[in-house]
Amino acid sequence: MLKLVFLETSLELVPPSIARHPAVVKDARRRKKKPTKIILDDSKHHAAMKDLDAREKRGRPDIIHQCLLSVLDSRASRFVDIYVHTLDDTIIWINNETRLPRNYNRFIGLMEDLFEKKEIKAGDKVLLKILDAELEDILKDVEAVVVLTEKGERDEKFLREIVRSRDDLAICIGAFPHGDFEEDTLEILEEFEAEFVAIAKEPLTSLYITNRVICIYEDERVLSDRNR
Numbered sequence: 080m081l082k083l084v085f086l087e088t089s090l091e092l093v094p095p096s097i098a099r100h101p102a103v104v105k106d107a108r109r110r111k112k113k114p115t116k117i118i119l120d121d122s123k124h125h126a127a128m129k130d131l132d133a134r135e136k137r138g139r140p141d142i143i144h145q146c147l148l149s150v151l152d153s154r155a156s157r158f159v160d161i162y163v164h165t166l167d168d169t170i171i172w173i174n175n176e177t178r179l180p181r182n183y184n185r186f187i188g189l190m191e192d193l194f195e196k197k198e199i200k201a202g203d204k205v206l207l208k209i210l211d212a213e214l215e216d217i218l219k220d221v222e223a224v225v226v227l228t229e230k231g232e233r234d235e236k237f238l239r240e241i242v243r244s245r246d247d248l249a250i251c252i253g254a255f256p257h258g259d260f261e262e263d264t265l266e267i268l269e270e271f272e273a274e275f276v277a278i279a280k281e282p283l284t285s286l287y288i289t290n291r292v293i294c295i296y297e298d299e300r301v302l303s304d305r306n307r
């Protein structure tokens with residue numbers, strides 16, 4: 080089983096410090112929700128976000144929405160255990176059988192429900208869950224940790240080889256709009272002796288990197304010659 084971990088994901092509720100800003104209040108009113116119960120979205124709350132810390136990494140839940148659809152649509156999905164680590168260190172587990180809304184507004188509504196209830200179920204089956212866990216807990220029981228970054232010293236050939244040779248692997252991809260991983264995140268990754276892989280030396284999108292990783296995983300582990 081592959082653990083796919085999205086790091087520092089730009090997904091959070093509106094922080095109380097900007098809950099009274101007119102841009103937030105207007106959006107919350109329109110959606111008949113409390114300002115602190117809606118997901119922060121740069122396209123709607125831009126004016127309110129200008130003084131937030133680490134502002135350039137926040138308010139882009141569309142990035143993880145696209146990445147999750149890409150993983151869940153793939154033929155690798157049932158071999159992948161999906162974790163979303165957020166910028167404020169929340170850990171969300173996504174059941175790989177979840178049929179995520181393809182519509183962005185519905186996805187946002189689902190995430191708001193998740194932050195409220197901590198768990199989303201369909202019948203007895205848990206689909207999404209906020210875990211009482213830290214990033215270290217997710218990485219501690221794998222054989223190897225690989226991090227995708229344009230600054231990586233390893234290349235795609237190395238990624239293919241490690242995917243082919245290791246059964247218990249965690250592959251980590253950033254799901255924030257700009258910039259690098261935080262020092263705290265890098266310290267944890269280094270603690271696990273992570274291998275840093277660059278697909279290219281230029282910055283690419285989270286969606287492209289997710290697609291690339293999934294294709295490599297499908298090639299190496301999922302698709303036999305017969306069902307290719």
Ligand SMILES: C[S@@+](CC[C@H](N)C(=O)[O-])C[C@H]1O[C@@H](n2cnc3c(N)ncnc32)[C@H](O)[C@@H]1O
Binds near residue numbers: 256
């Ligand atoms: C920092 S985010 C930037 C996202 C982008 N602005 C978007 O809208 O998707 C992109 C993530 O993809 C991975 N990534 C980007 N470029 C890469 C590259 N050349 N090689 C390997 N991984 C890369 C890293 O994990 C990085 O954190």
